[in-house]
Amino acid sequence: MSPAMDIEYLLTATRSARKTLDLDAPVDLGDIRECLRIGLQAANGSNQQSWKWLVVADPALREKISELYRESYLLRVGGQLLADLLPAGTPEGRLMSSTEWLVENMARVPLLVIPCYEAYLPRIDGDESFHQATLYGSIFPAVWNFQLALHTRGYGTCVTTLHLHREEEIRQLLGIPPGYSQGCLLPVGxxxxxxxxxxxxxxPLDEVVALDGWDGPAL
Known part of the structure; x- marks a missing residue:
């Protein structure tokens, strides 16, 4: 695909990629660098750019992260994979099958990208909502820009967060300093x-958009 992809198509058809990733196709790190350059043009809090993006290509590191990711997933679902327990062909079954495919194949995905962000405002008791909105509002616009740029160049990814159940282990594994939060994990191929x-x-928009208040009319 080309960077000249139709903008409306790009914005409406950039989807989470799991089973659609080609695990055997080589990844051009030059392409990834260019996609990150585009991604980092995104708005962020006070333009502090207090981020560090870790691109994990080493197979041993990917294997270890994959193990931690799988442990986190099994912790969430009660210790066993669930895809085979759901009716095949249903939306739920397809989603679970895709999710667990990634759980089982994360180590084979060529690159794992972890965007980290350092909060530039001190945390104050009682302002947790403000703190979280500022923190993640300063990283996810760049994550989405990165995903869009990947799509134009024939790559895919999806936002995952399960590894955060093992955040400290991954922090130590990758040498992430204290004070930096891991925003998500992006498997890229x-x-x-x-x-x-x-x-x-x-x-439909009428179900999810309201004018001038929660119970206001549809826009």
Whole structure:
């Protein structure tokens, strides 16, 4: 795909990529660098740019992160994989199958990208909502820019956060200093040859948008 991809298509058809990743296709680190350059043009709190993006290519590190990710997933779901317990072909079954495919194949994904951000404002008791909004509002615009840039170049990824159940272990593994939060984990690879995304079903705007208040009329 080309960086000249139609903008409306790009914005409406950039989807989470798991099974659509080609685990055997080589990744060009020059491409990833360019996508990160674009991603980091995103707005962030007071333009502090208090971030560090870790691109993990070493197979041994990816294997260890994958193990921690799998442990975290099993912790969340009660200790066993669930995809085979759900009806095949249902939306829930497809989602679970895709999710658990990534759990089982994370180590084979060519790159794992972890954006880290240092809060530039001190935390004050009682302002947790403000702190979280400022912190993640300063990293996720860049994450989304990065995902869009990847899509234009034939790569895919998805936002994952399960590794945060083992945040301290990953901090030590990668040498992340205290004070930096890991925003998410992005498994990055080329999309399978010939695969194209399409816009996903979404609830009607009238159900999710209100004017001038929670119970206001639809826009």
């Amino acid at each position: 080329r999309l399978r040859a010939g695969h194209t995304f399409r816009p996903a079903p979404r609830r």
